[in-house]
Structure formats: structure tokens, C-alpha cells
Amino acid sequence: MPTSTRFVVSLHMLALMAEHGDTPLRSEDIAVSVNSNAAVVRALLLRLAAAGLTRSQLGNRGGAMLAKSSADIRLVDVYQAVEDRNFFAFHRQPPDGEGMIDRHITASLETMLTPVREALEDKLAGLTLDDVLDDIRGRAGVLSDQAQIGRAAVGEQRRQAAG
Numbered sequence: 001m002p003t004s005t006r007f008v009v010s011l012h013m014l015a016l017m018a019e020h021g022d023t024p025l026r027s028e029d030i031a032v033s034v035n036s037n038a039a040v041v042r043a044l045l046l047r048l049a050a051a052g053l054t055r056s057q058l059g060n061r062g063g064a065m066l067a068k069s070s071a072d073i074r075l076v077d078v079y080q081a082v083e084d085r086n087f088f089a090f091h092r093q094p095p096d097g098e099g100m101i102d103r104h105i106t107a108s109l110e111t112m113l114t115p116v117r118e119a120l121e122d123k124l125a126g127l128t129l130d131d132v133l134d135d136i137r138g139r140a141g142v143l144s145d146q147a148q149i150g151r152a153a154v155g156e157q158r159r160q161a162a163g
Contacts, residue, residue, distance in 0.1 A: 024063030051081035
């Protein structure tokens with residue numbers, strides 16, 4: 001069965017916007033980066049904007065930007081904005097047989113699987129877009145602004161101590 005890529009693609013898009021700061025990104029440019037088409041990007045941007053995560057700037061140099069800081073964008077908010085909350089897809093047509101399994105499978109699985117979805121959302125609630133960006137920068141060998149400021153301060157303290 002196919003799985004949705006909306007969450008991961010949306011995180012990619014938000015990371016791009018965060019990296020570009022206050023510079024609006026056109027859906028066509030985002031689409032190139034996420035290897036999709038601009039219509040898919042625009043559909044996701046509509047969902048993200050409805051959730052208050054992105055905003056659009058109109059005009060010649062318009063495009064999409066973050067509506068709040070990356071530190072304030074929780075991954076659970078992104079997930080809930082773009083994904084179907086039914087993490088597990090149930091029968092397209094409800095079972096209608098008379099047997100015990102047919103009559104009770106959906107309720108039984110919903111009872112067991114709801115805590116799994118809730119655990120996923122709880123984990124995502126503790127992560128932000130900043131966490132994603134920090135990991136990306138770490139893998140790329142790039143320090144965040146805060147880490148660069150911290151290292152510069154430590155270097156200055158060492159120079160003063162040596163000096």
C-alpha cells in the first residue's frame with residue numbers, strides 16, 4: 001500500500017524557507033528542490049498556511065515564507081496540518097459479515113492502534129523545525145548561528161586568557 005510523503009516533503013519545504021529567512025520562495029523553486037511539481041507544493045503550502053506555519057507574499061518578488069520562527073514550529077503541527085490523522089488506514093468498505101471477526105475487527109484495531117498514533121504525535125510534539133535544521137547543519141558540517149556565536153565567545157575568552 002502506498003504511504004504519504006506529505007509530511008516529509010513539507011518538512012523539506014519548511015527547512016528551505018527557514019534557510020532563506022525573509023526571502024520569499026516561489027513554489028516553482030521549492031518544487032525543484034523537493035523533486036516534485038509546483039502544484040503539489042502549492043497544495044501543501046495551502047495546508048501549511050491554514051495551520052499558521054507559512055505565509056505568502058504577493059507580487060513580483062512574492063512567494064512563501066515561514067509565518068513564525070523555526071524554533072516555534074513543532075513537527076506535530078506540521079504532521080497534523082498535512083497528514084490524515086488516521087495513521088493506519090482501515091478497510092475502504094467496512095466489513096459487514098456476521099462473524100465475530102467481521103463485526104469487531106475495526107473497533108478492536110482502533111482501540112489498539114490509537115495509542116500508537118498518539119505516541120507518534122507525542123514524540124513529534126517534542127521536536128521542532130530547529131531540531132531538523134540543526135541535524136542537517138551538523139551533517140553538512142555547518143554550525144548554526146547560535147553555535148557560531150558560542151564558539152566565537154569561547155575563542156575570545158581563550159585569547160583574553162592567553163593574552
